[in-house]
Every structure is written in C-alpha cells, then in structure tokens.
Amino acid sequence: MINLSMFGFKALWSPYLFVFLLLVIAGYFYLIHKYQSKHNETVTKQKVYFILSIAIIYIAQGSPIDLIGHIIFSAHMTEMGLLYLVAPIFLIIGIPNWLWKKILKPTFVNVFFTFFTKPLIALIIFNGVFSMYHYPLIFDFVKTDNVYHFLFTNVLFFMAIFMWFPVMNNLKDRQTLSDIQKIGYMFANGILLTPACALIIFSGHPFYATYNDPVLWSKAMELCVSPDLLKSLNISGPEVLNFMSAREDQQVGGVIMKIIQEIVYGWVIGYNFFKWAKREQNGNKIDPISSNPLLLKKS
Helix, strand or coil: CCCHHHHCHHHHHCHHHHHHHHHHHHHHHHHHHHHCCCCCCCCHHHHHHHHHHHHHHHHHHCCHHHHHHCCCHHHHHHHHHHHHHHHHHHHHHHCCHHHHHHHCCCHHHHHHHHHHCCHHHHHHHHHHHHHHHCCHHHHHHHHCCHHHHHHHHHHHHHHHHHHHHHHHCCCHHHCCCCHHHHHHHHHHHHHHHHHHHHHHHHCCCCCCHHHCCHHHHHHHHCCCCCHHHHHHHCCCCHHHCCCCCHHHHHHHHHHHHHHHHHHHHHHHHHHHHHHHHHHHHCCCCCCHHHHCHHHHCCC
16 A cells, blocks of 8 residues: 555645635525525524535545545445435535525526426436446546546536435425335335446456556546656556455445445435324324425326
8 A cells, every 4th residue: 555645635635626615615605694584594503514515525526535536446436425325415405495495496497406306307317327327338438538527427416416305305395205205215216226236246347447457547547636647656556556356346335335325315214204203193194295386286
C-alpha cells in the first residue's frame, strides 16, 4: 500500500466541489431567510437534514472515497450507496414543504417532476439506469470519459431523488402512495436492485477492465488525477493499491452495496410501517392519497 497524499490535495479533497456545495448551502439558507414567515416555517431538524445531505454528497464525491473509488471497486460501490441511497433521503426531507412548492411551481418543472415521480416510472427508471450503468461495456466507457461520467452520475442522482420522492416527501398533494403501498414500493425496489448486485457478487471473473487493465485504469484515473502527475508516479495499476484480487474486490463491492441497500430500505420500510400503525392506533384510517388532487383529477 502507498500513501494517497501523493495524488495531491485537489484529487483527494475536490476543492471546487467543496466550494460549489458551500454555495448550495448558502443559497438554501438565503431562501429560508428571505421567505421565512409564520406560514413558511423551517424547523431546525430540516436544516440539519439538508446540511447532512450535502455533507454525504461531499463525502461520496469530494473526499478521498471518490479517488479510492477509481482504484478499488468496493470503494466505488460505497460511494454509490451513499450518493444514491442515503443522500437523497435527507435532501428531500431537509427541504421544507413551502420551499418544495416554490420549486415545483413553474409549469414545466411541475409537469416534469410529476411524471418522473410517478411510483412505477420512478421505480423502473432508477433501477434500470443503475443496473445499466454497471453493465461492463457501459461502465468502462463512462469511467474513462469525463463528460459522460459527469452526465451519467448526475442524471442518476436526479433519478434517485425521483425514486425516493414518493415515499419520503411530506407534501399533502404529492402523496401518491398510502403507507402500506410505500412498504410494497420499497420491497419492489429491493427486488429490482438485487439482480445487479447478485451478478457482481457471484460472478466467477472480474467484469470491469477499468479495475484490472492498467491502460484503462490509468485512463479512468485521469478523471481525478492530472495525466502528468499520474505518469510521474510510475504506478503499474490498481493492484499496487489493492490488497484483494480484482474478483474479490468486485465481490466485496457487491456485498457492500447490498448491505447499504438492506439497511436503508429496511429503515424506510420500518419508518412507514410504524407511521401506518400509529395512524391506525389513533383511529385515523383516512387514506392520505384520497385527498391528492393529482389523483382526484383522474377519477
């Protein structure tokens, strides 16, 4: 193993991303301060959740985890789990309802968001794009092209927000699923994500050339390390930094992704189950989706 500091501060800590995310936080607090009123209240918990979501995004894509994720597949899957299964949850619940309404007020945004947050569409698109991303030919191509890597990872992040929105948002007019349906929705999510993880875990050989071919690995590393610096380091390939074989690393990555998925999905299922049970216990058996104007229009 060698010292990661040799890759430089920029590669390790992504200062441009750090500044951008600070500006996002500043913009969030500016909007809260500007529109804060008795009707536009933002509780401390929501502010904490929003900052936590931004911190998780930075940990996944701005900390050394991102650099290590270009070297070790298991680190890449840790990054995927944090970025797509954890951060969007805190982002959604960290934005107060009144701010969501302002975001969704423009007609185009409303139509676009309404379509992509329809449960079945959100379910299929996120899991389909995630599985497609980890198809070896697509994965190796995206991992070695700066533009496509940027586009693919960011599109997938928005797809993750759309996927989580039906079960995590608190907007009364956006409740397209009842509590019990939300539980079924999460079970379906888990089922759809399982085949991709299973193929990665139980494969008899390594899938991804960007983690075992020195030429493609070097090209992938150029996404976060300057080519001149990389050449000066005289590193032969990822095996210099990885104590596991490419196949073992791939299997561990699949296991990590599955563990993160089970923990997060289990928590969301438990959260919605107890919310449903509490409503039943209090005698409030009104289905929250019965007052959804988006659905009433269809009836």
